Amino acid sequence: MTEISWKLTAHAPKKVVQAALLAHDEIEDWEPELVIAGRELSEDRPEEWVLEAWYPREPGAAQTDALSGLFGKSAPTFECAELPSADWVELSQQGAQPIRAGPFCVRTPGFEPDPQAINFLIPAAQAFGTGQHQTTAGCLEMLGRLKRTGALARDIADIGTGTGLLGFAALSLWPRARVTASDIDPVCAPVVEENAALNRVALGPQPGALVMTIADGMADPLLEMRGPYDLLIANILAGPLIEMARDFAAAVHPGGNIVLSGLLAEQQEADVRRAYRRAGFRFVSRIQNDDWSVLWLRRRRRGR
The missing domain is CATH 3.40.462.20 (Vanillyl-alcohol Oxidase; Chain A, domain 3)
Incomplete structure (x- = not known):
C-alpha cells in the first residue's frame, strides 16, 4: 500500500x-x-x-x-x-535551479557542475542553507568579496550552519583554515556530515577541515577552545544577531572579520549595525539581495 x-x-x-x-x-x-x-x-x-x-x-x-x-x-x-x-x-x-553567487555554484542532484565556478552539491530538501534563499546566496557572494580583497582567515566559525554550505564555501577559499560549524538544531549534524561526504570536504579538527558542534550561541566548549576567530559567519536572524553582538566581538580577533545575514534591509539593518558598532565593529561593506541585507564588519584593533 x-x-x-x-x-x-x-x-x-x-x-x-x-x-x-x-x-x-x-x-x-x-x-x-x-x-x-x-x-x-x-x-x-x-x-x-x-x-x-x-x-x-x-x-x-x-x-x-x-x-x-x-x-x-x-x-x-x-x-x-x-x-x-x-x-x-x-x-x-523541482525548479531548484543552480544558484550562482560570487565564485560559487550551488546545485541540487540532477544538474551538472559549472566549470567556471566552485561547485557544491546540496540536496534541496534539507535544513536551511541550500543557497536558494537570498541570505545564503548573499553570504556566498560576500565571502567571495572578502577573498578578492585579500582577507586572511586561519580560524573560521560558521554559526547557524544549517547544511554546512557556508563553512564549506569558506574552507574552499581558505583551504588551510580550521573551520568550526555550529547549529542549535541537532538534525543539522548528520546533514552536515552527509553534505561533507557529497562535496569531499574533510571533517576533523585539523587545518583544512571542518568540525561540527551542536550549540546554542557561543557558550560552547568547542567554540571557545578553537577561538578567537579571524572570520565569523552568522546567517541567523536579526534578533539573535543583536543579542549576540558582544559574544561575537569576544570571539573575533581584533582586526578580524564578521559576516552577518538573516536581516531585513529596511526594518532591521540599522538596529543590527548599531549593536555591532557599540560592540566594537566598523562597517566595511554590504550586499542587498532582494529585501535582505548581508553585512561585512571588521572588529576594531583599538577602542574608540
Whole structure:
C-alpha cells in the first residue's frame, strides 16, 4: 500500500509569507514533522507568494492552528490535499535551479557542475542553507568579496550552519583554515556530515577541515577552545544577531572579520549595525539581495 502524505497550501503577499517564515524560525518547539517553505508563484508575479506545508498524516486542527498562528490575526485560508509521501521531497527539488553567487555554484542532484565556478552539491530538501534563499546566496557572494580583497582567515566559525554550505564555501577559499560549524538544531549534524561526504570536504579538527558542534550561541566548549576567530559567519536572524553582538566581538580577533545575514534591509539593518558598532565593529561593506541585507564588519584593533 502506498504511503500517503498531506500538503497544506495558503496564498498571501510576499511580505506576509516572509514574516510567517521568520516567525516560524523563532519557534523552538515547532513540530518537526510539519515541514514548511515559502516561494513566489511565478517570475511574472513576484509579489504573490505561497506558503506550503507537508505532513506525513492527515493534518488536524493542531497543525492548521500552528500554521495560522504564524500569520497573527490575518491568517489566510489553508487548502489541504493528499499526495504520495515522497512527493514533497521531489517537488522541493523541482525548479531548484543552480544558484550562482560570487565564485560559487550551488546545485541540487540532477544538474551538472559549472566549470567556471566552485561547485557544491546540496540536496534541496534539507535544513536551511541550500543557497536558494537570498541570505545564503548573499553570504556566498560576500565571502567571495572578502577573498578578492585579500582577507586572511586561519580560524573560521560558521554559526547557524544549517547544511554546512557556508563553512564549506569558506574552507574552499581558505583551504588551510580550521573551520568550526555550529547549529542549535541537532538534525543539522548528520546533514552536515552527509553534505561533507557529497562535496569531499574533510571533517576533523585539523587545518583544512571542518568540525561540527551542536550549540546554542557561543557558550560552547568547542567554540571557545578553537577561538578567537579571524572570520565569523552568522546567517541567523536579526534578533539573535543583536543579542549576540558582544559574544561575537569576544570571539573575533581584533582586526578580524564578521559576516552577518538573516536581516531585513529596511526594518532591521540599522538596529543590527548599531549593536555591532557599540560592540566594537566598523562597517566595511554590504550586499542587498532582494529585501535582505548581508553585512561585512571588521572588529576594531583599538577602542574608540
